[in-house]
Amino acid sequence: MISKLIKYTVMSVAAVSSYSCHSSFDDHSHAKEINIPQYFKQEIQKLEKLNPQVSKTVNNNDQKENRIVENINWEKELAQFTTIDLNKNNFDSMTKDSVNKVVTYSLSNKNKDTLIVKVIYGEDEIQALDIKKRVNYILFSNDERLYYESGKKYLLQKSQHILGLGERKYYIEGNIQ
Numbered sequence: 001m002i003s004k005l006i007k008y009t010v011m012s013v014a015a016v017s018s019y020s021c022h023s024s025f026d027d028h029s030h031a032k033e034i035n036i037p038q039y040f041k042q043e044i045q046k047l048e049k050l051n052p053q054v055s056k057t058v059n060n061n062d063q064k065e066n067r068i069v070e071n072i073n074w075e076k077e078l079a080q081f082t083t084i085d086l087n088k089n090n091f092d093s094m095t096k097d098s099v100n101k102v103v104t105y106s107l108s109n110k111n112k113d114t115l116i117v118k119v120i121y122g123e124d125e126i127q128a129l130d131i132k133k134r135v136n137y138i139l140f141s142n143d144e145r146l147y148y149e150s151g152k153k154y155l156l157q158k159s160q161h162i163l164g165l166g167e168r169k170y171y172i173e174g175n176i177q
Contacts, residue, residue, distance in 0.1 A: 033086040033096075033105070034119055039126060040082045043150065044074040050151075052176050059171040069174075077174070080156055081146055084117065084131055091115060101127075112136050126150060139163045152176055 054069045086094070091107035098104075101121040108114045118130040131146040140162040147155040156172040 034103075034117075034126075036084045036086060036117070036129070037082045039129075040078055040148075043148070044078060046151065047072075047074045047176070055175040055177060057171070057173045059169075061169060078148070078154065080144075081129070081131075081148055081154075084115070084133070084146070086117065 051071065054072060056067055056069045058065050086105055086107070090109060091113070092109045094105060094107045096103065096105050103119045103121070105117040105119075106114070107116075112134075113136055114132075114134045116132045119126060120128040120130070128147070128149040131144075133142070133144045133146075135142045140160060143159045145155065145157040147153070153176060154172075154174045157170075159167060159169045161167045
């Protein structure tokens with residue numbers, strides 16, 4: 001009787017342990033993933049100190065404008081990047097792959113929303129982030145690409161399709177000088 005109880009207890013602990021190792025991304029096993037909001041907070045502080053000019057291109061539904069911009073509010077300019085957080089999200093699953101100096105996080109949920117984050121490392125620090133996000137709803141879908149190269153360049157590209165209203169696109173590229 002006691003041996004059966006021990007056997008069932010061991011099997012139960014093993015099952016719970018196995019489940020926790022393979023459970024969804026919402027568990028605590030992801031606590032060591034890159035903290036993107038914190039990374040951009042540091043980048044914003046650096047850029048505010050340097051106060052560089054930016055050669056900026058804005059394309060909104062095929063209306064294009066180029067200009068040199070000074071005294072940028074970096075917190076506002078990079079706000080969309082700070083909303084991407086691998087450690088707090090509504091995704092059900094995550095995979096992580098590392099090849100050379102590129103770490104790729106792929107996240108998805110039952111609504112078929114996806115988030116792919118590529119972290120490109122230089123020597124010991126992040127050199128660039130390439131983020132692709134797709135959100136699907138019944139009435140509309142959004143495709144976004146956010147790219148940031150540390151202290152050099154940023155890109156925000158969005159395509160939104162709304163049922164009955166068509167597609168809307170915008171593109172912002174900033175080359176930091």
